[in-house]
Amino acid sequence: xxxxxEGYPLAQFRKTYFEECAELLDALQANLELLSNGSGDxxxxxxxxxxxxxxxxxxGAFGFGGLVAFSHVFESLLDAMREQKISxxxxxxxxxxxxxxxxxxxxxxxxxxxxxxxxxxxxxxxAMEEALLGxxxxxxxxxxxxxxxxxxxxxxxxxxxxxxxxxxxxxxxxNEPLLLIRQLRKLGGLSIEVDSSxxxxxxxxxxxxxxxxxxxxLDTGVPQSAIHEVFEFVEDDCDLKIExxxxxxxxxxxxxxxxxxxxPARLAASKPxxxxxxxxxxxxxIRVDVDKVDRxxxxxxxxxxxxxxxxxxxxxxxxxxxxxxxxxxxALAQGARELQESVMAIRAQPVKSVFARMPRIVRDLAATxxxxxxxxxxxxxxxxxxxxxxxxxxxLTHMIRNAxxxxxEGPDDRIAAGKPRQGTIHLSAAQRSGRIVIEVADDGRxxxxxxxxxxxxxxxxVAAGASLxxxxxxxxxxxxxxxxxxxxxxxxxxxxxMDVVKRNVQSLGxxxxxxxxxxxxxxxTLSLPLTLAVLDGMVxxxxxxxxxxxxxxxxxxxxxxxxxxxxxxxxGLVLALRGEYLPLTHLHRCFxxxxxxxxxxxxxxxxxxxxxxxxVGVMVDELLGQQQVVVKSLEANxxxxxxxxxxxxLGNGRVALILDxxxxxxxxxxxATDRTVFNHQNAIIDLPEEAPHAA
Amino acid sequence: MQPDKQTISVGAQDTLDRxxxxxxxxxxxxxxxxxxxxxxxxxxxxxxxGWTDTTMIPNAPAHVRGVINLRGVIVPIFDLRAxxxxxxxxxxxxxxxxxxxxxxxxxxxxVDTVSDIISVDPKAIRPIPEMGxxxxxxxxxxxxxMEDRMVTLVSLAGLFGKAADPGKRNFSSDLPKAA
Amino acid sequence: MAKRILxxxxxxTMRDMVSFTLKKAGYEVGEAEDGKVALNVLAxxxxxxxxxxxxxxxxxxITLIKNVRSDAKHxxxxxxxxxxxxxxxxxxxxxxxGATGWLVKPFSPEKLIELIQRVCP
Numbered sequence: 001x002x003x004x005x006e007g008y009p010l011a012q013f014r015k016t017y018f019e020e021c022a023e024l025l026d027a028l029q030a031n032l033e034l035l036s037n038g039s040g041d042x043x044x045x046x047x048x049x050x051x052x053x054x055x056x057x058x059x060g061a062f063g064f065g066g067l068v069a070f071s072h073v074f075e076s077l078l079d080a081m082r083e084q085k086i087s088x089x090x091x092x093x094x095x096x097x098x099x100x101x102x103x104x105x106x107x108x109x110x111x112x113x114x115x116x117x118x119x120x121x122x123x124x125x126x127a128m129e130e131a132l133l134g135x136x137x138x139x140x141x142x143x144x145x146x147x148x149x150x151x152x153x154x155x156x157x158x159x160x161x162x163x164x165x166x167x168x169x170x171x172x173x174x175n176e177p178l179l180l181i182r183q184l185r186k187l188g189g190l191s192i193e194v195d196s197s198x199x200x201x202x203x204x205x206x207x208x209x210x211x212x213x214x215x216x217x218l219d220t221g222v223p224q225s226a227i228h229e230v231f232e233f234v235e236d237d238c239d240l241k242i243e244x245x246x247x248x249x250x251x252x253x254x255x256x257x258x259x260x261x262x263x264p265a266r267l268a269a270s271k272p273x274x275x276x277x278x279x280x281x282x283x284x285x286i287r288v289d290v291d292k293v294d295r296x297x298x299x300x301x302x303x304x305x306x307x308x309x310x311x312x313x314x315x316x317x318x319x320x321x322x323x324x325x326x327x328x329x330x331a332l333a334q335g336a337r338e339l340q341e342s343v344m345a346i347r348a349q350p351v352k353s354v355f356a357r358m359p360r361i362v363r364d365l366a367a368t369x370x371x372x373x374x375x376x377x378x379x380x381x382x383x384x385x386x387x388x389x390x391x392x393x394x395x396l397t398h399m400i401r402n403a404x405x406x407x408x409e410g411p412d413d414r415i416a417a418g419k420p421r422q423g424t425i426h427l428s429a430a431q432r433s434g435r436i437v438i439e440v441a442d443d444g445r446x447x448x449x450x451x452x453x454x455x456x457x458x459x460x461x462v463a464a465g466a467s468l469x470x471x472x473x474x475x476x477x478x479x480x481x482x483x484x485x486x487x488x489x490x491x492x493x494x495x496x497x498m499d500v501v502k503r504n505v506q507s508l509g510x511x512x513x514x515x516x517x518x519x520x521x522x523x524x525t526l527s528l529p530l531t532l533a534v535l536d537g538m539v540x541x542x543x544x545x546x547x548x549x550x551x552x553x554x555x556x557x558x559x560x561x562x563x564x565x566x567x568x569x570x571x572g573l574v575l576a577l578r579g580e581y582l583p584l585t586h587l588h589r590c591f592x593x594x595x596x597x598x599x600x601x602x603x604x605x606x607x608x609x610x611x612x613x614x615x616v617g618v619m620v621d622e623l624l625g626q627q628q629v630v631v632k633s634l635e636a637n638x639x640x641x642x643x644x645x646x647x648x649x650l651g652n653g654r655v656a657l658i659l660d661x662x663x664x665x666x667x668x669x670x671x672a673t674d675r676t677v678f679n680h681q682n683a684i685i686d687l688p689e690e691a692p693h694a695a
Numbered sequence: 696m697q698p699d700k701q702t703i704s705v706g707a708q709d710t711l712d713r714x715x716x717x718x719x720x721x722x723x724x725x726x727x728x729x730x731x732x733x734x735x736x737x738x739x740x741x742x743x744x745g746w747t748d749t750t751m752i753p754n755a756p757a758h759v760r761g762v763i764n765l766r767g768v769i770v771p772i773f774d775l776r777a778x779x780x781x782x783x784x785x786x787x788x789x790x791x792x793x794x795x796x797x798x799x800x801x802x803x804x805x806v807d808t809v810s811d812i813i814s815v816d817p818k819a820i821r822p823i824p825e826m827g828x829x830x831x832x833x834x835x836x837x838x839x840x841m842e843d844r845m846v847t848l849v850s851l852a853g854l855f856g857k858a859a860d861p862g863k864r865n866f867s868s869d870l871p872k873a874a
Numbered sequence: 875m876a877k878r879i880l881x882x883x884x885x886x887t888m889r890d891m892v893s894f895t896l897k898k899a900g901y902e903v904g905e906a907e908d909g910k911v912a913l914n915v916l917a918x919x920x921x922x923x924x925x926x927x928x929x930x931x932x933x934x935x936i937t938l939i940k941n942v943r944s945d946a947k948h949x950x951x952x953x954x955x956x957x958x959x960x961x962x963x964x965x966x967x968x969x970x971x972g973a974t975g976w977l978v979k980p981f982s983p984e985k986l987i988e989l990i991q992r993v994c995p
Contacts, residue, residue: 008894008983009894012890013887013890013891013894016886016887016890017887019886020885020886020887046931047931049929050884050929050930050931053929053958054884054885054888054929056958057885057888057927057956057958057979057980058885058887058888060958060979060980061887061888061891061979061980063980172943172949172972173943173953173969173972173973173974174949174950174951174952174953174972174974174993175952175974175975175993176993179992179993179995182995183992232975233969233974233975233976233993236969237969285907287886298767299767301767302766302767305767545750545751546750590753591751591753591754592753592754593751593753632767632768632769633769634752634762634769636768636769636800637768637769637770637771637800637801637802638752638759638762638769638771638800638802641752641753641754641755642753642754643753643754644752644753647750647762647769649764649767649769653764654748654750654764655749655750655761655762655763655764655769656750657750657752657753667754671754
């Protein structure tokens with residue numbers, strides 16, 4: 001369908017096509033990986049074929065010639081493999097992998113309307129064609145689409161005599177003689193004779209069998225090929241004889257084509273299909289607009305809030321008086337929770353789509369670095385919220401690049417270290433206690449703690465002489481601008497610095513840690529929430545106000561002793577905590593809240609950490625407890641507010657704001673200066689005389 | 696401008712009694728702030744509800760009274776009296792919040808009471824006389840004389856800046872910070 | 875009553891394009907993404923024509939055709955197969971399984987409608 005007919009929403013189809021291509025390419029990659037590490041089966045090859053086939057099919061419809069040409073050769077090679085004319089040797093698989101990479105590029109170029117160099121992927125094309133030539137059956141090479149043979153025909157009015165005897169199979173394939181006759185009638189003047197001599201006596205008649213024959217006489221100016229076209233679908237299932245009985249010009253020899261079914265009348269008693277052949281059923285799916293799902297997620301969020309409110313009210317009722325009501329509320333709570341989980345699960349997608357992109361990155365980068373690396377993935381079917389998946393690609397790519405660039409040694413070094421030439425990167429995903437844990441482990445050289453520590457000290461990231469645990473040293477690499485490579489390589493020049501990864505991960509509400517053993521490898525562990533629409537928060541109060549602090553940002557909370565609080569001129573208060581000095585942020589001052597506790601020793605200090613502001617102690621009145629909250633936008637109807645990242649609705653139906661902890665310290669110091677130095681001087685004066693409180 | 700003493704409710708009955716709005720008339724919901732009566736285009740009004748406690752928005756201008764939960768949507772509440780520079784309202788449960796849809800946003804306006812629905816021929820809307828009050832002029836659309844009283848029409852676009860432009864949201868920046 | 879056509883293709887692009895063209899021509903269109911889904915759909919509804927791709931996951935077009943032809947309820951329904959190029963082998967397989975006719979991709983909306991009218995006026 002390559003014409004742009006009136007009202008034909010080609011742009012929309014294109015969009016769908018490219019979305020589909022992205023999925024097909026991901027599937028192609030994933031299945032090729034299976035094939036290359038030997039864990040694929042027959043169905044893997046079929047699936048690979050189908051991916052390329054579908055890409056080609058759509059490309060034809062949109063007239064992407066280059067894409068059709070490339071995928072055609074690719075498909076032919078795969079077809080030959082399906083038919084076991086070519087076997088999946090490592091060399092062939094290598095060609096397939098390269099072809100798949102090139103195919104992705106060609107699809108990308110078609111999508112972005114880039115023009116690729118004329119010789120783009122020419123080497124891969126050649127390799128594929130050579131592989132095809134090597135296939136034993138020369139007729140099946142299929143490299144060139146076979147052009148339909150066209151015969152020039154003489155035009156002019158002629159009379160044809162057409163003898164037509166349908167076989168029973170023709171009827172069984174739902175081809176109606178009547179429709180063919182109508183079709184013939186469109187070509188010219190038609191007279192029809194029916195031969196019913198073969199119709200048996202009624203008692204032996206089989207209603208689905210063909211007993212009639214026809215002789216048509218057709219006067220027409222159309223070429224004979226047009227008559228054949230009418231019978232195109234039935235030629236093999238009938239006796240057909242077309243001859244010219246009178247020719248105006250008499251120049252052409254009488255065409256006498258008989259298309260006769262070679263097969264004796266098979267009884268097309270189609271056998272029931274072998275049920276055992278059915279492959280393992282992948283789940284069926286439907287496509288739903290993400291907006292619709294988001295709406296559903298929101299509505300369920302509301303339901304859960306209302307339910308929480310009911311539950312809260314329910315606790316105020318005497319159980320003896322309203323047993324059924326209380327039971328009902330409990331059942332509702334259970335139902336609402338399950339409903340929420342199910343709805344969240346709709347947004348969830350397997351991490352496969354992200355994982356599938358990593359092998360190519362490994363291949364490309366390994367080639368650039370002259371290293372030999374394979375990647376092994378596990379847990380691809382682990383599901384995680386779509387928004388999280390979309391944002392997972394960058395940090396994961398960074399981590400893989402980092403493992404290749406800094407972790408895995410060159411082949412010679414590896415052999416010298418008594419390791420196999422080829423390094424291995426394990427990429428895995430799993431769900432653990434309500435979070436997704438993704439691990440990137442390599443068997444490379446591991447972190448050199450001495451070097452890491454020396455460098456951190458060098459850069460003033462760690463006080464000289466500070467004693468850090470191994471784990472603490474390893475995690476120094478996540479500090480901003482820390483790079484472990486001695487030489488800034490091409491790769492780290494592109495930003496492999498792990499602080500970027502950490503920032504990305506934190507913005508997803510996740511955490512990242514590293515475990516490493518010098519000489520034998522590193523394991524990066526990434527823990528992510530299942531969704532961004534729900535957040536685990538600590539509910540805190542300041543004066544009469546209630547706020548939510550994201551749990552992922554909280555390190556610990558404590559009630560400080562007076563001796564641990566120190567004023568620092570011009571910087572407000574600091575809290576001494578295990579030899580570290582943390583600035584104290586007064587939430588009541590940030591947000592100008594009256595009636596709040598101003599003495600840190602009587603309130604609670606929550607130690608939070610953010611990438612841009614580091615560790616900060618946030619002073620609040622009270623901790624009200626931990627709660628999972630549905631994140632709502634404040635900006636939808638208002639505007640963004642400094643220090644606030646969103647809002648939520650608590651069990652009592654009231655709105656509570658979610659703190660953007662990275663901004664608090666700056667707001668606090670701005671507010672402190674705005675309101676003159678009076679406030680914090682005041683605080684300093686209040687302080688030391690208070691009796692220390694137990695933490 | 697005298698407060699209307701005859702109509703106080705916005706019930707359906709009340710609406711039915713009136714002649715249906717003709718093709719050339721525009722309907723307004725009227726409300727009071729102290730003795731003065733204002734009108735707002737009925738097409739933008741989503742609902743009217745009693746005052747409930749709000750959650751404060753940190754460091755917001757004084758006329759922003761905070762946010763409420765309106766069936767799961769976070770809706771900011773604006774004190775119209777404060778917005779007009781006439782001081783903060785001390786809200787009680789008798790006060791009323793008019794929920795309006797301005798461009799793509801839903802916001803609440805805190806007023807004293809809702810009084811009436813009026814049909815106005817656009818030709819009868821008179822311009823605001825120059826009173827040398829730049830703040831007020833910008834929020835007001837015109838004046839309508841009813842039989843025995845005067846209704847000032849409020850402009851939502853004026854209240855919320857270029858409301859049609861969602862990229863430009865300035866609830867606070869264009870205002871001097873109230874005490 | 876409008877004729878009902880079931881289009882079976884694992885490519886959403888293809889289904890979209892076929893179904894758009896058919897709907898514009900006044901047909902009622904059902905969609906299925908593979909043979910298995912198609913059989914499920916057919917179990918609950920009658921169609922006047924089935925247009926199916928051959929290469930599909932879970933159940934390919936050939937198996938679908940064989941199933942339809944062995945089902946008393948649907949055995950008389952015309953089935954058009956979609957093939958790329960003039961792949962005679964595929965065409966042959968399709969026909970042997972019981973396809974009524976075939977359609978070579980890429981095809982124009984006009985060609986699609988014309989072919990449909992040939993087998994299912």
